[in-house]
Amino acid sequence: MATVYAVGVGPGDPELITRKAERILRSADVILAPVSNPSEASVALSTIREFIDEDRQEIIVHQFPMTSDRSRLLPAWQGAAALIAAHAEAGRSVAFITIGDPLFYSTFIYLLRILREQWPQIPIEIIPGISSINAAASEAAIPLVEGDEKMVVIPATAGIEQIKTALATFETVVLLKVKPIYSEIIKLLRATGREQTTVFVERVGSHRQNIMTDFDQIAAHSPDYLSLMIIK
Numbered sequence: 001m002a003t004v005y006a007v008g009v010g011p012g013d014p015e016l017i018t019r020k021a022e023r024i025l026r027s028a029d030v031i032l033a034p035v036s037n038p039s040e041a042s043v044a045l046s047t048i049r050e051f052i053d054e055d056r057q058e059i060i061v062h063q064f065p066m067t068s069d070r071s072r073l074l075p076a077w078q079g080a081a082a083l084i085a086a087h088a089e090a091g092r093s094v095a096f097i098t099i100g101d102p103l104f105y106s107t108f109i110y111l112l113r114i115l116r117e118q119w120p121q122i123p124i125e126i127i128p129g130i131s132s133i134n135a136a137a138s139e140a141a142i143p144l145v146e147g148d149e150k151m152v153v154i155p156a157t158a159g160i161e162q163i164k165t166a167l168a169t170f171e172t173v174v175l176l177k178v179k180p181i182y183s184e185i186i187k188l189l190r191a192t193g194r195e196q197t198t199v200f201v202e203r204v205g206s207h208r209q210n211i212m213t214d215f216d217q218i219a220a221h222s223p224d225y226l227s228l229m230i231i232k
Contacts (some may be wrong), residue, residue: 002029002093004084004101004115008129009047012226013205016135017048021127023050028095030058030087032080036066043206043226044097057135058092064107073110081114088122099226101129105155105176131198133174136201136228140211144230145172160184167192167231175229186219189231197232204228 005024010016017025025031025048033045042061052059062083064076080096087094092227102108103126115122133153137144145151149171156165156178163185178185187197195215202210202224212218 001122002088002091004088005095005125006106006108006112006126007091007095007096007097007126007220008029008101008106008127009044010097011100011132011135011205012043012047012203013135014047014050016130016205017051018129021052021129024095024125024127025097026053028057029092030060030094031064032060032062032084032094032096034064034080034096034098035061036064038063042097044099047099048097077107077110077114080112081118084111085115085119085122088119098129099191100131102126103128104131130230132176132201132204132226133230135204135232136199136211139209140199140201140203140230142199142230142232144174156181156185164188164192169195171232172229173229173231175231177225178227178229179223179225182223185229189215190219194231199230200227201230202227 005028007021007024009021031052033042035042062080065072067073084094084096084104088117095097096108098106098108115124151172152166152170153174153176156175157180160181163175175185189195198215200212203226212221
């Protein structure tokens, strides 16, 4: 019985991959990379290319639909878990790679539950990774919290009312997945006077990284899916 590893590969910069993650990626028999669209490249897989040997290791790209419809997601989760389990039971170690951290808004969370329920005998090891939040704060040189300050992380898809409440309650608000309601967020930040305390970060750690602090530029921008805001 081989081990299943969930490997956080950070925000997209290969130099931000931990030494432990690199060791496991080099030694794993199977690398499984998630994608939401089969026509698009896996960001996680692109990040680790220099650490893997495609002649020796089996590379599997598995699609997970970009939807909140659980009737579509459950078969994808179940299929991936069964695939991982089959390799592990055959004695092949599997590294499931994920951008950021495996337990922070990651697809692996759902696979972990299935594996524990249906294949409890398979050993699982989770390798943490640097989140986009930490990387974005570092690149923008903006402290996330200090002293007695409080911070909240909200997927913007939770809705504008939740964001409004968070802005009134916490010293630091981090918004993930801002693209779907970007225009609404911009209006709210203007209405609450947060124009001067908002940082926008897109594709942090990659060659497409974009950091903006000028609110007029932020408001005029069309964000990528991998975008976040830090609002102090």
